[in-house]
Amino acid sequence: MEFTEVIRKRESVRDFEDRPVPENILKMVLEAARLAPSASNRQPWKFIVVRDALKRQELARSAGGQHHIAEAPVVIAAVALMPEYLMSNGVPSYPIDIGIAVDHMALAAADQGLGTCWIGTFDQQEVRKILGVPSAYRVVILLPLGFPRSGHGPKSRKSLNQIVCYETFKDDLDLTIPSGF
Numbered sequence: 001m002e003f004t005e006v007i008r009k010r011e012s013v014r015d016f017e018d019r020p021v022p023e024n025i026l027k028m029v030l031e032a033a034r035l036a037p038s039a040s041n042r043q044p045w046k047f048i049v050v051r052d053a054l055k056r057q058e059l060a061r062s063a064g065g066q067h068h069i070a071e072a073p074v075v076i077a078a079v080a081l082m083p084e085y086l087m088s089n090g091v092p093s094y095p096i097d098i099g100i101a102v103d104h105m106a107l108a109a110a111d112q113g114l115g116t117c118w119i120g121t122f123d124q125q126e127v128r129k130i131l132g133v134p135s136a137y138r139v140v141i142l143l144p145l146g147f148p149r150s151g152h153g154p155k156s157r158k159s160l161n162q163i164v165c166y167e168t169f170k171d172d173l174d175l176t177i178p179s180g181f
């Protein structure tokens, strides 16, 4: 698929077919995470592949009952191994590092005709317990992965004019959320 088409095709999938993800495609998706950049190339992450149905149900429960987590044949949990690390600009690098790696996976999955959905709404302690993640680390995102049952059409996004300014910051803050969320 053309790169721009992959970007357009990627959307949040919350309805998955009941069919497994082929091993070679799963590997391709994980390889996309492996190649992601990270601050100082620390690669401070671990990706837990969850296929066990019972565990996926437990994860869904810990995410306020988001059923698509249990229904997707695979859930990838992205874990930050250095959640305390700050860059010299004072910004923690882990949400950025993990965000890039997870987006690589979401785009690689879309390229292969698979669907994903970023999941940030879950109970940290419960998910740690389900997956055996030590308390020094932080589970950042769950990513259900599978074949989409249906697509949901055009994207609802702000215009470029609303989000881009040139040379200096333009303080015309528009926090309106576009319809369709």
Ligand SMILES: Cc1cc2nc3c(=O)[nH]c(=O)nc-3n(C[C@H](O)[C@H](O)[C@H](O)COP(=O)(O)O)c2cc1C
Pocket (backbone or CB within 6 Å): 010, 011, 012, 013, 014, 066, 117, 118, 119, 120, 121, 122, 155, 181
């Ligand atoms: C950091 C992050 C956390 C998110 N958490 C959830 C979530 O817990 N449950 C869910 O259904 N969607 C979640 N989403 C998906 C967003 O709602 C979705 O990306 C957004 O509405 C835009 O739609 P699109 O992904 O189809 O383009 C999350 C997305 C991001 C980037």
